[in-house]
Amino acid sequence: MFYFINLEVKKSCIGEEGITTNLVKYTVITMTRNLGKYVITLTTGLTLLSTVPLTTLAEEGVNQPNQLSIADGEKDAHVHGDIETVKEAKTGKVTEAEALKNIENAFKDVDGKGDGSSRSMQPKMRSSNRIGYSAADPSATKKRGTISGIPFVEWIIPAGNTDIRPANPMKAKYITIHETANTAPGANAESHAKYLYNQATSGTVRTASWHFTVDDKEIYQHLPTNENGWHAGDGGTGTGNRESIGIEIAVNQDGDYNKAVENAKKLVAHLMKQEGISASNLRRHEQWSGKKCPDIIITRGTWNSFVEGANGYLNGGTGTNPPLVDEKEDVDGNETNPAEPNIELEITGTSVNVRSGAGVNYGVVRIAKKGEKYKVLSIKDGWYEIKKGEWVKYDPSWSKLTNNAQDKDPNTTKEGWVFKNNNWYYTNSDGKMATGWKNVGGAWYYLNSSGAMVTGWQSIGGAWYYLNSSGAMVTGWQSIGGAWYYLHSEGAMVTGWQSIGGKWYYLNGEGVMLTGWQSIGGKWYYLNGEGAMLTGWQSIGGKWYYLNGEGAMLTGWQSIGGKWYYLNGEGAMLTGWQSIGGKWYYLNGEGAMLTGWQSIGGNKYYFDQSGSWIEGKL
Structure with a gap:
């Protein structure tokens, strides 16, 4: 049974201008079952009757999390911002609530941080007579686009809960691949995004978060790539957690796993290009914590092909990605374009955070230094856009505005x-x-x-x-x-013979690296699967060959290591009785020619110093 409740909450907070009061309206859907009352979702409208933010935070030199608070609500409630809470999952049988519950159960014992903090944390209790809610509408933070032709949703979870979004600055050096290990129907990328949002806004009993989830149809981003997540299980300061981007591949049974893996390869290629990460720095979760993950890839033995596939997409190109588009196009009365008059913003503080959007809930993209000057592109709620996608909070203690500022040289064309x-x-x-x-x-x-x-x-x-x-x-x-x-x-x-990294390779006239047997300049060479030229004794296709110091295959009689061997016209080493040049020779199991008296098959034979059999000598 469903109930629609209008709830008005008066909320007082202290900002830079003193105490202000904000009236927040929420529409709440609740649902009753025999087992009790569960809050499934809420929010259709959010109205602030004051233009003063709920919290105003100093931005100088500080990476501040989003401080919008979460009210208490019912224990174990799923709090979510989309009204379509009870829609059927992709199978047409699983509700969103059931899908989220499946994911919740799958993460029951997960400790992404790897320091035992998940196991030691206690569930955050909520009183039974209050409604749980998030003061942020998640649909307003979604942006849509494509990555290599795959539908992509950027839905960055709000800051404030450091168990889910630790908000530590990061320069990614690695990309770590996981699998969700959850085959339940509906446990796709979208459901994992909603699960993380609920964890971030409703309180959590574990430390677990990652940057992207990919399934057979789309990609969701949860964390900025310049912030760390808790996914590698190697501790709060471990390289996996603090220097790698985490990607979860969905394994839900109502999806196409192989397609999800292929989409993951394209996402990895995109991130390698964007972040400057080489294929040698791709990692399995297993390599950080020892956990068998990504399980299916490890079990199938397909890790190398995954890396090669991602590298192939990187080098072959996966297309140009169009810019992201806000999912909800709202006209914002607080945003202005200061084309006339021109406004210049100068950084007067030692270091000031530059964020990707107008608000502290956006990630820090870089630090602006004292003395830097920018022509302002637009203004929103006290935030100034100094470059496309770069915003600074104005405060006279660390910045200065100059009106009617002109470009230094109006005749200069932007390079x-x-x-x-x-x-x-x-x-x-x-x-x-x-x-x-x-x-x-x-x-x-x-x-x-x-x-x-x-x-x-x-x-x-x-x-x-x-x-x-x-x-x-x-x-x-x-x-x-x-x-x-x-x-x-x-x-x-x-092209031709090339010495690279201490090994010799041969690239044909079109530049293609060759492998296997190759006839070059009238001689035969063998180049292994990685293209490197081999020398010395080599077992190839069940036969032994000898390639000299220059890699050329030898034939005929050859003295090698003080012993004589015979290699036929195709270079293969011979053994046993051999008639060569009208004489009989015997070469042992290792191919070495025998001399003197030898017992062979129960008979005595004599071979002279050249190895030829002397018939009749007793």
């Missing part, structure tokens, strides 16, 4: 990338369009005679170069279109 007619161009500071090679941000790009940035294979100045989907020139080993190529430090593709 940078310009997207026009489906092509990227680069405009120099003198306003002229760049052509040819251009170094931007430490990466090399090539712009053709029309100024358009090129990608893929390009023949430039008599050499071949490869520019990835972002246009950046790549170097070193690259897997492109299923083949391996090597591009030296200046980007040119190499």
Whole structure:
């Protein structure tokens, strides 16, 4: 049975301007069952009758969490911001509440931090006569877009609960792969996002959070990539928790697991490119804590193919991702565009947080230093946008505003990338369009005679170069279109014999690295599965071959290590009785030629110093 209740809460708080009172209205859905009363979800409207924020926090040099508070409510209630709480899951049989309960049970004993804190924490009790609610509407914080063609939802959980969003700054060096280990129907990426939101806003009995969940249909982001999560289980200061991005692959039975893995590879490739992380820094959860995770990938023995697949998407390109779009387009009366007059904001404090949005619930993207000046792009609730996607809270104690500030040189054209007619161009500071090679941000790009940035294979100045989907020139080993190529430090593709990292490789006339038996210059060589040339004795296809110090396969009689061996015309070592050049020889099980008296098959034979059998000698 459902009840709709309008609840008005008067909330007083102390801000920078003194004590203010805010009236918050909520619409609450409740549902009664024989087992008791459960709050399933709430919030359709949020009305603040004061323009003063509930909390105003100093931003100078401090990474502040979101301080919006959570009222007490019923014990073990699922608190969620979407009104469609009891909708059927993807199977048409599982409700959202059931899906969330399944996820809750799956995480019952999880300790993502790895210091025992989850097990030692006690559930946060709520009185039975009050309603639990979140003062933030989660739908207002969602942004939608695509990553490599996969639907993507950015739904960053609010700060404030450090068990779920610790809000420690992080420069990611690794990407850690997990599996949800929850095959229950409905335990998809969206449900895990809602579970984390509930954990962050309703109180939690465990420390567990991660950055992304991916299933067969979409990707959800829960934490900023410049903040850590509790997912690796290697402690509060462990490298896995503090320096890696956590990705959970959903294994729900009503989804396509193999498709989810493929989507995860594309997400990993996107993050490798975005964060500058190499394939060698991809990690299994198991490598941090010893837990067998990702279980299915480990059991199937497909980790190497996962890494290779992600690297292949990285080098082959997965397309350009369009910008994210706010899920809810609201007209904000508090936002202004200060085009006239111009406003300049100067940083006067030692260091000031720059956030990704107008509010302390947005992550810190960098620190602005004293003396930096910016022309303001827009203003919202006392926050100033100083660059696209970069916001600073104005306070006279650490910043200064100047009205009617003019650009230093009104005739100066902004240098940078310009997207026009489906092509990227680069405009120099003198306003002229760049052509040819251009170094931007430490990466090399090539712009053709029309100024358009090129990608893929390009023949430039008599050499071949490869520019990835972002246009950046790549170097070193690259897997492109299923083949391996090597591009030296200046980007040119190499061919022929190449000594790389102390090993010899052969790349054909098209630059493709060769493997296996190869006839080169009239000689046979063997290059292993990684392309490296082999030397010495090698067992290949059940036969023994000898390749000299230069890698060439030998044939005929060969003195090796003080013993004589015979290798046939195909290079294979022979054993046993062999008629060679009209004479009989005997080569033992290791291929070595015998001399002198030998007992073979119960008979005595004599072989002279050349190894040939002397018939009739007793």
